[in-house]
Amino acid sequence: MEEVTKMESFCSEILPFNRKKVIDELLRGCRFAGKLKDVLRETCCGGGGDARELITGIFDSFSNTLSMLNSPEFDEISQFLPSTQVGSPCLDGRKSEDSVQSSKSSTVKDRRGCYKRRRNSQSWTTERPALVDDGHGWRKYGQKVILNAKHPRNYYRCTHKYDQGCQATKQVQQLNEKPPLYRTTYIGHHTCKASPTPQIFLDSDVDASDSKTFLLSFSNDCKNGETSVSFFPSIKQEHDKEADLTHHHHSSSSNYLLSSDLSPFDHSVVNSSCTTSTATTTKTRSLDLDDMMVGSVYEFDDDVLQFPEFS
DNA sequence: GCCATTTGACCATG
């Protein structure tokens, strides 16, 4: 299985510590994913018993992997990570900014060097007809009139920016009045511990109690030119960590962490998403599910993913 | 009094 080979190669590069365990677990998960992929090809909705069994296997596998990665040993791994990782305090944390400021003028009005704009942070955009509660606590810190825009843009930061150092921000701008349309740009992932409420699902027709989390993996098969799709279940309590880890380690990847019911998955949507994946090798990108909503269009740095409203 | 929002100023970036 080519996916497995790529995964092993990847793990060899970034996981020198405790590598075999991690690789074994990831390989196992990949095998399950491959089987699941085949099953889903034959069944239109993927909700059969076989799929459920495989999902359970993948669930266990990746849970184990995450547990290992979250061990203290992982801290040692982090030193091998690329320096371009997002969320570095040196890039956008206020403490480093303040230290810069303190070395300059003490005048209150003089804020030269007091902050740096965040760059390299992962961002994605949603467009929705109404402002919805995404489950996170946000605090407005600015409003700006934007050129050629009818409405001002509002700037929000996570309420846990200072108590937990969460660097997540979002920008909300109303695009239309009739019908109302709001564009929300999320920048950075939540690192705060506060667990979001499931309210994000209440805005859609999806029953929150049945909602599950899946990691969609898009990969191109170099041999026959086909794009393959795998998706894995995840756990709400852990996906923050998962997203964070993946984000830091695979900055140039193309996996999508989505929330949805398993059954209503629409193949045409999956296929159209795949065509936007430019990878000639397997790419992995995960996103913070808590910030994503069913029924929205997501634009990432270089990809577009449409996730339809389920009926 | 505390906390969130408002708003003008400051600053980074292209």
Place this chain on the structure above:
DNA sequence: CATGGTCAAATGGC
């Protein structure tokens, strides 16, 4: 220099 992202004092609501 224009634009937009962020800061922080002022303000308002509870």
